[in-house]
Amino acid sequence: MNKNYEEMHPCFSSDAVKKFGRVHLPVAPECNIQCNYCSRDYDCVNESRPGVTSTLMKPEEASYYYATLRSENEWLTVAGIAGPGDALANADKTMETFRLIKEETPDVVFCVSTNGLRLPEYVDELHSLGLRHLTVTMNAVDPEIGAQIYSWVRYNGVTYRGKEAAELLMNNQIEGIRRAAELGLSVKVNSIILPGVNDEHIKEVAALASELGATYQNCLPLIPVESTPFEHLPKPDHALVKKIRTESEKFLPQMLHCGRCRSDAVGKIGQKTSEEILQFQKYVTRKNKETGNKRYAVATHEGLLVNQHLGEARKFHIYEFEAEGLKEVEQRTAPRSGSGESRWKMLAELLSDCEAVFVSTCGELPKKVLSENGVRLHQVQGLIDDILETYESGKSIERFAKKRSGCGSGCSGQSVGCM
Ligand code: SF4
Ligand code: SF4
Numbered sequence: 001m002n003k004n005y006e007e008m009h010p011c012f013s014s015d016a017v018k019k020f021g022r023v024h025l026p027v028a029p030e031c032n033i034q035c036n037y038c039s040r041d042y043d044c045v046n047e048s049r050p051g052v053t054s055t056l057m058k059p060e061e062a063s064y065y066y067a068t069l070r071s072e073n074e075w076l077t078v079a080g081i082a083g084p085g086d087a088l089a090n091a092d093k094t095m096e097t098f099r100l101i102k103e104e105t106p107d108v109v110f111c112v113s114t115n116g117l118r119l120p121e122y123v124d125e126l127h128s129l130g131l132r133h134l135t136v137t138m139n140a141v142d143p144e145i146g147a148q149i150y151s152w153v154r155y156n157g158v159t160y161r162g163k164e165a166a167e168l169l170m171n172n173q174i175e176g177i178r179r180a181a182e183l184g185l186s187v188k189v190n191s192i193i194l195p196g197v198n199d200e201h202i203k204e205v206a207a208l209a210s211e212l213g214a215t216y217q218n219c220l221p222l223i224p225v226e227s228t229p230f231e232h233l234p235k236p237d238h239a240l241v242k243k244i245r246t247e248s249e250k251f252l253p254q255m256l257h258c259g260r261c262r263s264d265a266v267g268k269i270g271q272k273t274s275e276e277i278l279q280f281q282k283y284v285t286r287k288n289k290e291t292g293n294k295r296y297a298v299a300t301h302e303g304l305l306v307n308q309h310l311g312e313a314r315k316f317h318i319y320e321f322e323a324e325g326l327k328e329v330e331q332r333t334a335p336r337s338g339s340g341e342s343r344w345k346m347l348a349e350l351l352s353d354c355e356a357v358f359v360s361t362c363g364e365l366p367k368k369v370l371s372e373n374g375v376r377l378h379q380v381q382g383l384i385d386d387i388l389e390t391y392e393s394g395k396s397i398e399r400f401a402k403k404r405s406g407c408g409s410g411c412s413g414q415s416v417g418c419m
Contacts, residue, residue: 021268022078025062026053028090034151036229053263056374063100080111083263088118119176137190143167181213188216193236206248218255293320299359310362348373
């Protein structure tokens with residue numbers, strides 16, 4: 001195996017594009033900033049853009065997943081973490097994933113994409129784990145312009161907005177990139193072209209990034225995404241992209257072959273992820289690895305009906321389909337109430353190996369947090385057997401759907417629920 005890391009990374013070497021591939025490991029669901037062009041989604045296999053993934057993995061699942069894919073595809077040299085949130089807003093998961101992979105596959109090439117907010121804290125640790133390639137998204141080096149791009153930045157428990165937020169982010173990016181370059185990392189700076197916002201400014205990003213020791217720049221046209229503040233910005237046309245790349249090239253070599261990959265992309269750049277690998281992702285994350293059975297979680301009072309509000313469930317009943325039919329295989333204690341959003345994150349972690357979760361009703365906050373953390377939640381009512389058999393067979397469960405969902409008059413909970 002070629003040990004020149006630069007030449008083994010298809011994103012950092014145009015010669016490596018046809019020879020080597022990468023796998024993005026979706027272990028990082030959370031983000032610590034809000035870019036006005038970003039929406040993170042799940043289950044959208046037809047959509048190919050950063051921030052989109054079909055599944056989330058735990059570090060041990062990601063390690064098993066990479067080792068298995070690599071054993072069958074020697075050319076799959078790069079294991080990267082690129083979301084669906086920010087790799088360093090989930091630093092413990094990112095580091096643990098790299099540690100586990102390194103033990104199994106010492107010649108892996110690691111890669112991280114980050115907004116850079118926490119880079120100064122973690123760059124040395126990443127380097128000691130063997131990271132040689134880093135991507136930092138840097139859209140502005142002027143806080144006035146940055147303030148138009150970021151809704152907020154959350155740092156050490158405080159939420160910043162406006163110029164203050166942009167300045168904090170920018171300063172940490174600068175410090176992090178400088179340190180990464182000192183450590184000898186290849187640093188690629190991604191800059192999203194936002195017409196009317198930073199299109200006249202990207203060359204200044206290139207100039208500063210070059211001074212700091214970055215190696216490449218990747219100027220990417222905005223993909224306007226529905227329901228984001230920048231959904232109405234025009235998509236940059238070919239001429240604008242070319243102009244910006246030509247201006248910026250004076251300071252930094254430009255990457256021209258980026259595939260704008262999903263957070264769970266696998267293979268060579270430009271290749272669509274095969275159905276076989278998508279099925280394998282599901283197997284890795286949502287099945288009992290010993291039996292291969294899917295697991296389902298249910299909120300129920302008596303074990304017969306799906307009839308319990310999410311917030312009231314003290315236990316979740318876990319079911320699998322075995323040869324003889326549906327069987328309850330375990331019960332899991334739900335996190336205690338009263339801890340707000342963190343309760344729902346803990347619940348998402350607890351049920352992360354389940355194919356789907358069935359409750360009678362739930363509030364908007366848990367629905368949002370669970371969805372952001374990769375849990376497929378269904379609000380239904382009826383016999384557990386009927387609902388799960390219908391779901392397992394791939395048929396619609398619409399007829400079981402609770403007609404008025406969420407809290408309020410339609411909620412069957414007893415007001416002890418959603419916080
Ligand atoms: Fe989205 Fe990445 Fe921006 Fe976070 S840093 S809001 S994941 S684009
Ligand atoms: Fe490489 Fe671009 Fe894909 Fe990242 S998004 S893995 S830089 S091709």
